[in-house]
Amino acid sequence: MLNEGVLVVGGGVAGMQAAIDIAASGKEVVLIDKDKNLGGHVKEYGALFPDLTEGASLVEQKVRIIKNNPKIKVLVGTEVNKLQQVEGALKASFINTGNPQEQIFSAAVISTGFDNFDGKKYGEYGYGRFPGVITGIDFEHQEEAILKRPVKTAVFIKCVGSRDRSKGMPYCSKICCMYTAKQALELKKAQPNAQVYVFYMDIRSNFKNGEEFVRGVMENQHVKYIRGRVGKVIPTNGRLLIRAEDTLMGVPIELEADLVVLATAMVPSQATQSLVTQVGGKLDNNGFILPIPMAESENPMSLTKGVFYAGACGFPCDVKDAMNQGSAAAAGVLSYLQSNRGAAK
Amino acid sequence: MEEYQRLSLIDPQRVAKLPTPEKLFLFLSCTGSIEYPGTERAVRIVGEKLGIEFIESVDQTCCTGYMLTCNAVNPQLALASTSRNLSIPQEMGLDVGVFCNGCYGYLRELAHLLHSNPAFKEVGDKANEALGRVKYHGHTKIYHVQELWYRQLEKLTSLVKRPLTGLKIAAHYGCHYLANKDVAIDDAQYPTFHEEIYKALGATSVVYKERRACCGYSVGRGFTHREETVLPHITNKMLSAAAAGVQLMTTTCPGCNTALDREQKTITSRGKHVSIPVIDLSQLIAFALGAPVEQLGFKANTTPVLPVLERFVI
Incomplete structure (x- = not known):
């Protein structure tokens, strides 16, 4: 018995894109998300780089397409707890509104996304202790309130978690340089008199128009980029004293701020590990999906037989890239189903 | 509530793993014993109240961290000294308690080097052999007394x-x-x-x-x-x-x-x-x-x- 249904685990932008593209060819798709709503992290984001589309409106557009396609069945508030290869097909067990269910699929896409690094792990910055210290994610979630609250000086600290081997994360989270520049721009636009500083290790704006965007924020908005790490944040006189080093000038510097934004890293989501190992895939040292060597796979998003992945469960990526990977995984699923049917006949 | 109490980052698992020993080798600190002899005495007094007996040895030398930091000696000397110093409590079958952050840091680090790198261990082994001492195997545990006090905080409170x-x-x-x-x-x-x-x-x-x-x-x-x-x-x-x-x-x-x-x-x-x-x-x-x-x-x-x-x- 050949069941042609496709399972997509994780309804963020990557998973939604994969579901849309697979269903467009007429295949049945079951899209499962553990959250109450589709859209993953992006639904809570404000403007997205590079064209400043609102995260919520992007998610709305995708959800509308999904709702209008009867081929896509959406199960939210549902967690897949088992996914196994069974005789050339995939058996998934999941709990939907308290009811355990099992279903056979012919292919699957894992798009379980990422978690946010816990800013509290840097005691020196006082996240969760000192009022006024927030993460970049908090900035996105509470954007309106933050932009309204008058700020004399704001400080953005990049690479909080990323590229720090002492915190077990040697990798670059890739998106923080861009979203920090974007948030600095938004703050400057809302409060032109605010002094905005960005402390950086390197500026990695390797996206289309990325370099120009960051340059614009520096040159047109006069956001001050300082190369160096912030050593400590110290609450003083109701403000936050920033103690840092300017490594280009080679001098220690101090400044007082009202708002400190930590660009925290993207870390692998917990759901990824168990799913990937159950279907016979592997994780890399950081806990992201270990890709098959390029010359050995037919599709860039292949994981194991009939299983593909997309988005930040593979490695930190921006929204556009997550959607690209969703589409690529969909193409992989479709060609796999086509060749599989050929083999069955 | 006081600022420090909000969101403590103390690791309860690590605290729970700390021992409540009855006997411990007291690693003496050069700076501590010379500058503030009262510290060493105080450690013994608190230990006694908590039921910890501290044993010391006249054979123990400086942890060498001092000289290592200012590049006064090459690392082999520090490795040999640490291997020798730690072979003393090993022979007694005791773990080590230190009351100096410097001793703690250097002993930990050098002991780690000794038991993770065979070439370094050999440096230590040779030194111990030449001195007619037993080889250091790297199993001696090193604690700072401050963490041992914290481990028994309830008992301390009752003894005030x-x-x-x-x-x-x-x-x-x-x-x-x-x-x-x-x-x-x-x-x-x-x-x-x-x-x-x-x-x-x-x-x-x-x-x-x-x-x-x-x-x-x-x-x-x-x-x-x-x-x-x-x-x-x-x-x-x-x-x-x-x-x-x-x-x-x-x-x-x-x-x-x-x-x-x-x-x-x-x-x-x-x-x-x-x-x-x-x-x-x-x-x-x-x-x-x-x-x-x-x-x-x-x-x-x-x-x-x-x-x-x-x-x-x-």
Whole structure:
């Protein structure tokens, strides 16, 4: 018995894109998300780089397409707890509104996304202790309130978690340089008199128009980029004293701020590990999906037989890239189903 | 609620893993025993009250961290000395307790090098062989006494004879303990366990602005004698403590204690008056547990201690 249904685990932008593209060819798709709503992290984001589309409106557009396609069945508030290869097909067990269910699929896409690094792990910055210290994610979630609250000086600290081997994360989270520049721009636009500083290790704006965007924020908005790490944040006189080093000038510097934004890293989501190992895939040292060597796979998003992945469960990526990977995984699923049917006949 | 108590980053799992030994090898600290002999005595007194017997050995030498830091010796000497020093408690079948953050940091680090690199271990083995000692196998565990005190905080609380009610104490943790991120029981950048100990002793803890600033010992008094670099730094630290109303400061490292206590005289001589006694955490605990004051060696301090503590002596 050949069941042609496709399972997509994780309804963020990557998973939604994969579901849309697979269903467009007429295949049945079951899209499962553990959250109450589709859209993953992006639904809570404000403007997205590079064209400043609102995260919520992007998610709305995708959800509308999904709702209008009867081929896509959406199960939210549902967690897949088992996914196994069974005789050339995939058996998934999941709990939907308290009811355990099992279903056979012919292919699957894992798009379980990422978690946010816990800013509290840097005691020196006082996240969760000192009022006024927030993460970049908090900035996105509470954007309106933050932009309204008058700020004399704001400080953005990049690479909080990323590229720090002492915190077990040697990798670059890739998106923080861009979203920090974007948030600095938004703050400057809302409060032109605010002094905005960005402390950086390197500026990695390797996206289309990325370099120009960051340059614009520096040159047109006069956001001050300082190369160096912030050593400590110290609450003083109701403000936050920033103690840092300017490594280009080679001098220690101090400044007082009202708002400190930590660009925290993207870390692998917990759901990824168990799913990937159950279907016979592997994780890399950081806990992201270990890709098959390029010359050995037919599709860039292949994981194991009939299983593909997309988005930040593979490695930190921006929204556009997550959607690209969703589409690529969909193409992989479709060609796999086509060749599989050929083999069955 | 006090600032430090919000969101403690103390790792309860690491605390629970700490032993409550009956017998421990006491690794003596050069700086501690020379500068503030009362510290060593206080460690023994607190140990006795908690039921820990400390054994020492005349064979033990300096941890060599001192010389290693200022590149006075090549690392082989430090490795050989550590291997030899740690073979002493190994022979006694005891784990090691230290009361100096420096000894703690260097012993931990060098012991790690010894049992993770066969070539380094051989350096140690050869030295022990030449001295007719047994080989060091790398299984001796190293603890700082401050963590052992914290491990038995409840018992300590029940033993307090002189509650330090109203005494405003501030902590200076010192880098070389907390920097051992894989074993230290608290967060390196925002530690709070000393404040919990003060509370158990009935005292009030004060969070001052430069609480997390380094003592400057290595740069100033210790090795390089760069007074011009370090003095403004310590002045800043001590003045911020004074501004916060700190009456007493504690350390867990004789090096830190030396810098913070002795330099106050220099600071004052340059026109900024500051007088905050700085003592070891073990001295403070021993005092609160009722140890005779004359045994705690406060006379060794440059900044007088008794004016602050005397009112608690009945």
